[in-house]
Amino acid sequence: xxxxxxxxxxxxxxxxxxxxxxxxxxxxxxxxxxxxxxxxxxxxxxxxxxxxxxxxxxxxxxxxxxxxxxxxxxxxxxxxxxxxxxxxxxxxxxxxxxxxxxxxxxxxxxxxxxxxxxxxxxxxxxxxxxxxxxxxxxxxxxxxxxxxxxxxxxxxxxxxxxxxxxxxxxxxxxxxxxxxxxxxxxxxxxxxxxxxxxxxxxxxxxxxxxxxxxxxxxxxxxxxxxxxxxxxxxxxxxxxxxxxxxxxxxxxxxxxxxxxxxxxxxxxxxxxxxxxxxxxxxxxxxxxxxxxxxxxxxxxxxxxxxxxxxxxxxxxxxxxxxxxxxxxxxxxxxxxxxxxxxxxxxxxxxxxxxxxxxxxxxxxxxxxxxxxxxxxxxxxxxxxxxxxxxxxxxxxxxxxxxxxxxxxxxxxxxxxxxxxxxxxxxxxxxxxxxxxxxxxxxxxxxxxxxxxxxxxxxxxxxxxxxxxxxxxx
Amino acid sequence: xxxxxxxxxxxxxxxxxxxxxxxxxxxxxxxxxxxxxxxxxxxxxxxxxxxxxxxxxxxxxxxxxxxxxxxxxxxxxxxxxxxxxxxxxxxxxxxxxxxxxxxxxxxxxxxxxxxxxxxxxxxxxxxxxxxxxxxxxxxxxxxxxxxxxxxxxxxxxxxxxxxxxxxxxxxxxxxxxxxxxxxxxxxxxxxxxxxxxxxxxxxxxxxxxxxxxxxxxxxxxxxxxxxxxxxxxxxxxxxxxxxxxxxxxxxxxxxxxxxxxxxxxxxxxxxxxxxxxxxxxxxxxxxx
Numbered sequence: 001x002x003x004x005x006x007x008x009x010x011x012x013x014x015x016x017x018x019x020x021x022x023x024x025x026x027x028x029x030x031x032x033x034x035x036x037x038x039x040x041x042x043x044x045x046x047x048x049x050x051x052x053x054x055x056x057x058x059x060x061x062x063x064x065x066x067x068x069x070x071x072x073x074x075x076x077x078x079x080x081x082x083x084x085x086x087x088x089x090x091x092x093x094x095x096x097x098x099x100x101x102x103x104x105x106x107x108x109x110x111x112x113x114x115x116x117x118x119x120x121x122x123x124x125x126x127x128x129x130x131x132x133x134x135x136x137x138x139x140x141x142x143x144x145x146x147x148x149x150x151x152x153x154x155x156x157x158x159x160x161x162x163x164x165x166x167x168x169x170x171x172x173x174x175x176x177x178x179x180x181x182x183x184x185x186x187x188x189x190x191x192x193x194x195x196x197x198x199x200x201x202x203x204x205x206x207x208x209x210x211x212x213x214x215x216x217x218x219x220x221x222x223x224x225x226x227x228x229x230x231x232x233x234x235x236x237x238x239x240x241x242x243x244x245x246x247x248x249x250x251x252x253x254x255x256x257x258x259x260x261x262x263x264x265x266x267x268x269x270x271x272x273x274x275x276x277x278x279x280x281x282x283x284x285x286x287x288x289x290x291x292x293x294x295x296x297x298x299x300x301x302x303x304x305x306x307x308x309x310x311x312x313x314x315x316x317x318x319x320x321x322x323x324x325x326x327x328x329x330x331x332x333x334x335x336x337x338x339x340x341x342x343x344x345x346x347x348x349x350x351x352x353x354x355x356x357x358x359x360x361x362x363x364x365x366x367x368x369x370x371x372x373x374x375x376x377x378x379x380x381x382x383x384x385x386x387x388x389x390x391x392x393x394x395x396x397x398x399x400x401x402x403x404x405x406x407x408x409x410x411x412x413x414x415x416x417x418x419x420x421x422x423x424x425x426x427x428x429x430x431x432x433x434x435x436x437x438x439x440x441x442x443x444x445x446x447x448x449x450x451x452x453x454x455x456x457x458x459x460x461x462x463x464x465x466x467x468x469x470x471x472x473x
Numbered sequence: 474x475x476x477x478x479x480x481x482x483x484x485x486x487x488x489x490x491x492x493x494x495x496x497x498x499x500x501x502x503x504x505x506x507x508x509x510x511x512x513x514x515x516x517x518x519x520x521x522x523x524x525x526x527x528x529x530x531x532x533x534x535x536x537x538x539x540x541x542x543x544x545x546x547x548x549x550x551x552x553x554x555x556x557x558x559x560x561x562x563x564x565x566x567x568x569x570x571x572x573x574x575x576x577x578x579x580x581x582x583x584x585x586x587x588x589x590x591x592x593x594x595x596x597x598x599x600x601x602x603x604x605x606x607x608x609x610x611x612x613x614x615x616x617x618x619x620x621x622x623x624x625x626x627x628x629x630x631x632x633x634x635x636x637x638x639x640x641x642x643x644x645x646x647x648x649x650x651x652x653x654x655x656x657x658x659x660x661x662x663x664x665x666x667x668x669x670x671x672x673x674x675x676x677x678x679x680x681x682x683x684x685x686x687x688x689x690x691x692x693x694x695x696x697x698x699x700x701x702x703x704x705x706x707x708x709x710x711x712x713x714x715x716x717x718x719x720x721x722x723x724x725x726x727x728x729x730x731x732x733x734x735x736x737x738x739x740x741x742x743x744x745x746x747x748x749x750x751x752x753x754x755x756x757x758x759x760x761x
Contacts (some may be wrong), residue, residue, distance in 0.1 A: 048548035048592050052532040063598035064533070075594040077587060078687040237597040280600045327528055327603075391532045434536050434548055 040136050041472055042091040043068070044434040047075055051437050052391040056330070057427055058437050058472075059194040060386075063272065063280055066189065067238035072146035072169035072178060073139050081143040091139040097131035097198060097441070099468025105201075106461045107453035120455045130155045131198070131468075134162070144169040148184070161254075163225055176233030183227045183252055187243040187268045188286055190320050190334050192223040196386070196396050198470065201462035202423045202445030205382065206400050207318075207336045212376040213417035213452060214408060216349030216356050217340045219249045219264065219292040220314045226252050226266070239272045241284070249292035249311075257352055259308030264290025270320070279324030288316040294341075294348035298363040303351045312341035312348075332384040338377065342369060345376040345408025376408040380419075392432055396443075397424035416451040425466075436473040442466065506541070506613060514577040514608035521577075521605030523613040529603050530610050537592060542614030552592040555676060562617030563673070565706040566691035571713035573624025574617060580608040582692075589688045627703055629696055630720050635728045635740050637747055643729025646722050648752040650714055655680040658751040660733030673708045680711075683733040698727050 044051055051058045054065030061069065074080040082089075104124040112119045132155055138148040146169055152162035165182030185193050190205075197203045208223025228247030234240060249262035270284025293308025318336040325331065343349070346369050347356030360366045382400035389395065402419040425443025448461035514521035530538075539546040542559035549556060557564070566583045567575035584604050587595035596604065612618040633639065647653065655670060657663040660683030672678045681689060691701050703723055705713030718726065732744035753760075 047594070048537060048552045049594075050532070050536040053536070064594075064596065067598045068594075075587075077591065077594055078589050078685075079592075237595075239598075274600045274602070277602055279602075280598070327525075390528060 040091075040093045040138060041434075041436050042093045042136070042139070043073060046085060046089060046091065046139065048434050050432055050434045051429075052432055056386065056388065057196060057391070057394040057429070058439070060196050061191070061194055063238065063282075067234075070178075070232065070234045070238050070241060071175070072144065072167050073148070074144070074146065074169065080140050082140055091137055093134075093136040093472050095134045095136065095470075095472035097468045097470040098128070099131065099198075099441075099466055100126070100128050101199065101467070102126040102465045103200065104463050107456070107458065109454035118455055120453055133157075134472075136472075141166070144171075174233075175236055178232045180230040180232065181228075183225050184230060184245075185225050186222050186245060186247075186266045186288075187230065187232060187241075188222060188320060189241065189268070189270055189282065189284060189322065190332050190384075196394070196427060197398060197423050197425070197443060197445065198441060198468060199423065199443050199445045199464045199466040201464040202398075202400075202421045202447040203443075205334070206402055206419050206421050206447075207334065207380045207382060210336070210338065210378065210380065210402055210419070211355075212340065212345065212378060212404060212408065214347050214356070214412075215340055215344050215376060216294070216347045216361065217292065217314050217344035218251050218350045218353060218355070219258075219262075219290055220288060220316050220338065220340070221251055222266065222286070222288055222316060224252045226250075226264075227254070228263075240270070242269045243267070247290075249290050253352065255306075257305040258350075259293035259311065260306065262290075262292045262308065262311050264288060264292070275324075278326060279330075281324060282322040283319070284321070285319050286317070290314055292344075292349060294343040294362065295364050295366070296351055296358075296362050298359075298365075301359050301363065303358050303362045305351065308351075310343070310348075312343045314338075314340045314344060328388050330386050330388070332386075333381070334384075335379075335381040337379050340376050340408075342373040342375050342408055346370055346373045370409055372410040373408055374406055374410070376404065377406045378402055378404045382421075392429040393426065395424075395426045398422070413451055418450040419447065421445070421447040427470075436471070438469070438471045441468045441470045505616075509613040509619065512609045512613035512618065514581070514605050514612065516577050516581045516601070516605045516608065519601050519605045521602070521607070521609040523606070523609040526603070526606035526610035529599070529607055533596065533599075534607070542611070548592070554591045554678065556592070558674075559611050559614035561708075562615030563708040565708060567624070567704050567707065568626035568700060569624030569704065570627060570715065571705040571707055574621055576623045576626060577605075577608050577612075580611055581605060584608065586692060588690050590690070627700065627715070628720075629699055629703075630724075632695055633721075633724055635731075635743065637743055639725045640728045640732060640740055640744055640747070640749065642722065643725035643727070644749065644752060646718060646726040647729050648754075650717050652726075653752055653754055655710065656683065658754060660684050660730070670710045672710070678709055683730060684735050686735040695727050695731075698730060699723050702726065
């Protein structure tokens with residue numbers, strides 16, 4: 001029994017670390033190739049405002065842009081309805097980034113014929129590539145009825161719906177009553193969809209997608225757009241914002257592929273206040289609480305999508321702040337404390353992306369919980385700084401850390417899966433008009449995850465240099 | 474010798490002719506702007522400095538109002554109403570008598586409130602300091618601010634209680650000062666003069682339609698409406714009625730205008746109860 005248990009633990013540990021290594025590389029690729037963002041020259045054309053009116057540097061919103069978004073992509077000037085537009089106006093924006101990059105990963109599993117074994121090797125690649133394509137359409141169907149539709153492809157042209165939502169704004173003439181239905185970004189005012197960092201290894205916010213090594217919980221990724229309904233309210237000048245979203249625990253995947261009755265909630269609130277010459281400061285918090293299935297009916301031993309039961313809980317809570325230190329420098333701070341149920345920690349949960357062994361783990365006759373399994377918990381934070389030389393030139397950096405505070409399986413190294421991520425660069429817009437956006441983008445990033453190399457279970461790290469031309473029209 | 478003299482004279486004359494346009498080219502030069510960079514604004518306890526607004530103006534305003542503040546930004550051809558020409562130093566929304574400069578507070582409020590039915594949005598998400606700095610920046614475009622002082626804000630007496638008599642009296646004022654000529658008898662901006670209205674620069678301009686539910690450009694409180702017709706909207710055909718309407722009558726007119734608006738109000742409900750009819754332009758004076 002003891003041997004069996006140890007064997008089981010080792011299997012879990014090995015498969016978990018292997019998965020983590022693959023996941024890190026995959027995440028890098030996915031983030032490089034497809035980072036759907038929302039910066040819409042279509043709005044600039046509609047209202048005759050430059051990108052810089054709404055964006056600190058596109059796609060990152062400034063306070064005015066945030067208010068515009070919170071009003072349902074309306075200026076509230078009684079000219080928002082489509083009836084006021086030239087009939088030929090079509091609210092569509094295309095965004096893609098051709099780039100050159102150098103990516104280097106310190107430990108990649110490769111076959112070694114001489115040793116007849118798999119070994120680890122550093123691999124560095126350079127070359128030209130494309131990001132994914134975002135087709136962003138959004139705006140008003142009628143005054144106070146707005147939509148956002150974002151078909152998005154990866155660099156190969158495989159499409160999905162990144163966003164598809166309709167929103168009823170200012171119900172009963174109150175900015176506190178706005179209801180959105182569909183697939184949408186969760187309402188964190190620090191938005192990964194509008195991040196200024198683009199590279200694969202470290203371009204995205206790690207905390208928005210963090211999954212402990214060996215966990216089967218993909219459902220708590222606040223960076224993924226989700227399916228559900230959201231109430232959002234704000235003060236007239238948008239200084240105070242509150243929102244509550246009820247979403248299916250499907251991580252934004254359509255057709256309810258997991259459970260039938262599993263929901264999560266995302267709650268966010270923030271308040272901004274003036275600080276004299278320093279500028280307007282915003283502080284807030286968020287919380288995500290949810291339940292998602294851990295076991296599934298099977299057919300031939302294989303779990304059946306859509307039959308999930310055995311809902312278990314998870315949570316993500318944290319602080320977010322945006323601090324201006326004068327007109328040129330701002331600092332974003334984001335923290336998270338996360339917790340998954342021990343069943344997720346033992347690799348139950350997701351059966352679609354197959355992170356663990358769905359045939360064994362996710363069916364009622366599977367191995368069950370390992371002895372001593374606990375809820376995996378972690379803490380993390382990032383600090384992102386922007387120095388805005390002028391509206392056309394911006395220098396940025398982000399430093400992010402994730403630390404496991406409790407591993408699910410006893411005996412697991414305490415730092416397994418810890419992440420360190422640093423990225424810095426600059427973004428230059430050679431011109432700025434109310435018609436299109438174009439930026440020369442250059443950044444360097446470095447990311448390390450502890451104990452997740454594919455063969456030796458040592459630290460896995462990747463660094464990247466990216467030079468790209470980011471444009472949207 | 475005469476030929477030489479003639480050549481000299483011709484050269485001098487040519488140089489003079491060539492030099493003639495220079496003053497007009499130089500209506501506003503970068504030098505002028507730099508010399509006014511010390512412009513300040515004072516809004517409450519916040520002091521705005523033009524020199525600190527350069528980036529904010531470039532970020533938020535230049536697309537419409539242009540680098541020289543003449544309203545000739547890149548969006549000029551596409552927006553209607555056209556962006557304000559700050560060089561003229563003429564502003565619609567003021568608390569000051571017609572023909573005078575607005576106060577810093579007036580400009581500050583306009584930036585925050587925006588102008589409905591135009592491309593000027595509400596910039597209230599900006600910090601008070603940024604808005605005060607932008608006020609100073611707007612002032613530095615026009616020499617009027619160096620040569621004149623803003624007018625004194627008009628006095629607005631306390632708002633009386635709305636009554637049926639006051640609404641009826643307001644209707645009489647509406648008929649007497651012929652608001653209906655532009656705004657129409659029902660406030661639908663379809664009076665006999667409406668189609669011919671132009672602003673001071675000769676551009677067509679629409680009268681305010683009270684019935685479509687939008688906010689008046691210079692604010693939508695009762696005091697704002699009072700202020701609008703007592704100060705006029707400079708640069709537009711909307712004159713000041715300060716010489717034609719007494720303060721008490723002005724409140725009556727405010728109450729009557731409320732009855733034309735689609736937004737619910739106490740005055741509107743009372744007018745409905747009264748069965749108040751619109752003015753009749755064809756009736757004899759005093760019986761409209």
